[in-house]
Amino acid sequence: MGACGHERSSTTGWNYNDPHNGGFEVNPYQEQETGPGLVFIEGGTFTMGRVQDDVMGDWNNVPRRVTVSSFYMDETEVTNTNYREYLYWTARVFGPNYPQVYTKALPDTLVWRSKLAYTDDRVKYYFRHPAYQNYPVVGINWLQATDYCKWRTDRVNEYILVREGVIDWSPQPSDADYFNTDEYLTGKWAGKVKVPLPDYNPSNISNGKSAGRNVKMEDGIFLPDYRLPTEAEWEFAAFGLIGNTHNELISQRRIYPWNGHATRNPDEKYIGSELANFQKGAGDYMGVAGDLNDAADYTAPVFSYWPNDYGLYGMAGNVSEWVMDVYRPMMPYDGNDLGSFRGNIYGTQVKDQDGIVIQDSVQYNADSDIVSIPGQVKYRAVDNQHKEDNLAFRRNYHESDETDYLDGDPNSSMYFNEGEAARQSHGKKLMYETGSTTLISDEARVYKGGSWRDRAFWMSPGTRRFLDQHQATDYIGFRCAMSRLGSPIGVAKPAGKY
Numbered sequence: 070m071g072a073c074g075h076e077r078s079s080t081t082g083w084n085y086n087d088p089h090n091g092g093f094e095v096n097p098y099q100e101q102e103t104g105p106g107l108v109f110i111e112g113g114t115f116t117m118g119r120v121q122d123d124v125m126g127d128w129n130n131v132p133r134r135v136t137v138s139s140f141y142m143d144e145t146e147v148t149n150t151n152y153r154e155y156l157y158w159t160a161r162v163f164g165p166n167y168p169q170v171y172t173k174a175l176p177d178t179l180v181w182r183s184k185l186a187y188t189d190d191r192v193k194y195y196f197r198h199p200a201y202q203n204y205p206v207v208g209i210n211w212l213q214a215t216d217y218c219k220w221r222t223d224r225v226n227e228y229i230l231v232r233e234g235v236i237d238w239s240p241q242p243s244d245a246d247y248f249n250t251d252e253y254l255t256g257k258w259a260g261k262v263k264v265p266l267p268d269y270n271p272s273n274i275s276n277g278k279s280a281g282r283n284v285k286m287e288d289g290i291f292l293p294d295y296r297l298p299t300e301a302e303w304e305f306a307a308f309g310l311i312g313n314t315h316n317e318l319i320s321q322r323r324i325y326p327w328n329g330h331a332t333r334n335p336d337e338k339y340i341g342s343e344l345a346n347f348q349k350g351a352g353d354y355m356g357v358a359g360d361l362n363d364a365a366d367y368t369a370p371v372f373s374y375w376p377n378d379y380g381l382y383g384m385a386g387n388v389s390e391w392v393m394d395v396y397r398p399m400m401p402y403d404g405n406d407l408g409s410f411r412g413n414i415y416g417t418q419v420k421d422q423d424g425i426v427i428q429d430s431v432q433y434n435a436d437s438d439i440v441s442i443p444g445q446v447k448y449r450a451v452d453n454q455h456k457e458d459n460l461a462f463r464r465n466y467h468e469s470d471e472t473d474y475l476d477g478d479p480n481s482s483m484y485f486n487e488g489e490a491a492r493q494s495h496g497k498k499l500m501y502e503t504g505s506t507t508l509i510s511d512e513a514r515v516y517k518g519g520s521w522r523d524r525a526f527w528m529s530p531g532t533r534r535f536l537d538q539h540q541a542t543d544y545i546g547f548r549c550a551m552s553r554l555g556s557p558i559g560v561a562k563p564a565g566k567y
Contacts, residue, residue, distance in 0.1 A: 312378030345386030
């Protein structure tokens with residue numbers, strides 16, 4: 070400690086948080102609080118991949134040992150109520166000037182239609198009617214799920230700043246002043262600061278007083294981004310092997326998120342009750358009247374069945390779930406054994422000639438779909454055209470899009486003899502003739518777990534399937550995750566409680 074109770078640098082001897090010593094700030098920090106709806110998942114090593122017979126013959130998830138860092142994940146799938154809150158906010162903020170932003174976020178309720186089944190009630194009522202408010206949202210494609218995670222990040226961080234008395238809450242946010250975390254951190258947020266944080270920089274002190282400053286990342290107040298879990302994270306969390314761990318040994322492996330080979334509860338109190346919502350056999354979705362086995366013909370409320378040992382609900386049935394990863398069939402040979410993930414696309418904030426971060430505006434692609442919205446920081450791909458990216462001197466990556474890394478080379482593609490110009494014209498079809506000889510592409514995303522329409526085989530966390538990121542179904546939902554910063558262990562605190 071230094072004079073007047075200031076903490077002192079162990080390398081220079083100068084005081085921290087002292088305007089007389091330059092004002093360098095070091096803030097006390099104890100623990101990352103747990104964001105709303107999240108459960109702490111202590112990481113570790115496990116055998117990722119199939120732990121039962123590969124009856125489909127896919128061989129796309131051969132067992133291998135990996136390590137997953139600690140993280141957080143939603144206790145349940147995102148519900149219809151959760152998603153309607155997102156739509157309500159989007160309509161209020163963007164509806165007057167940019168209604169396309171709201172339209173882009175709408176779920177596809179027509180996924181319930183079936184040529185030889187009556188499903189008009191699901192089309193009309195499932196998403197909006199209060200009878201289904203605690204049911205998992207479906208009809209959401211991968212891109213929409215990702216946008217939801219971004220929105221949730223901003224709303225939670227805004228809530229934290231309001232809770233801490235830093236900013237004023239706006240009851241009528243508009244597209245010009247709504248809160249965006251990146252925008253706030255760059256100093257371009259147009260909202261109202263209520264009580265700024267103390268600023269110890271002597272350059273910002275006039276007549277002995279400081280105007281204060283905004284919250285910085287160094288303050289530890291903001292939570293990390295909400296996002297989709299990686300495939301490795303989802304599979305690790307679903308197995309919940311923390312319940313079978315003794316002195317660094319896993320005493321019993323699992324086929325499902327619970328022990329044993331059966332899908333019914335062996336506990337005497339609940340004996341015979343189904344542990345998940347799935348299709349038991351041809352034409353058997355919920356059992357016999359008077360004693361329904363899982364009490365759900367289609368989906369079920371998200372808290373309907375027992376949680377696994379991490380406290381996560383619905384990791385086996387009900388709905389399958391999107392994860393972040395781009396699908397590749399030869400997973401064990403091209404993934405890291407720590408933090409395994411395929412789909413990295415590196416970006417950086419766009420700045421003007423004076424180094425000022427540029428705000429984004431509404432932009433459209435060739436199909437007139439919105440690809441960016443106003444009030445957010447604009448990003449671009451890193452490339453060799455910008456000297457500041459310094460790609461030529463990097464050892465760990467050399468281009469922005471690493472989705473195809475270790476996935477072949479131009480000489481192994483079907484266009485190897487057409488020359489570089491022709492290969493470039495094929496774009497993402499360089500490695501895969503998507504839609505002609507395969508459904509795999511750089512836009513094919515993995516989804517995990519079984520659903521209400523699947524047999525028990527798919528309830529094993531080791532199974533994996535894929536779907537184009539623009540498509541949605543009546544059996545795929547999602548839940549959010551968040552990275553754990555700092556120590557992989559500790560006492561996680563619920564948001565709003567200290």
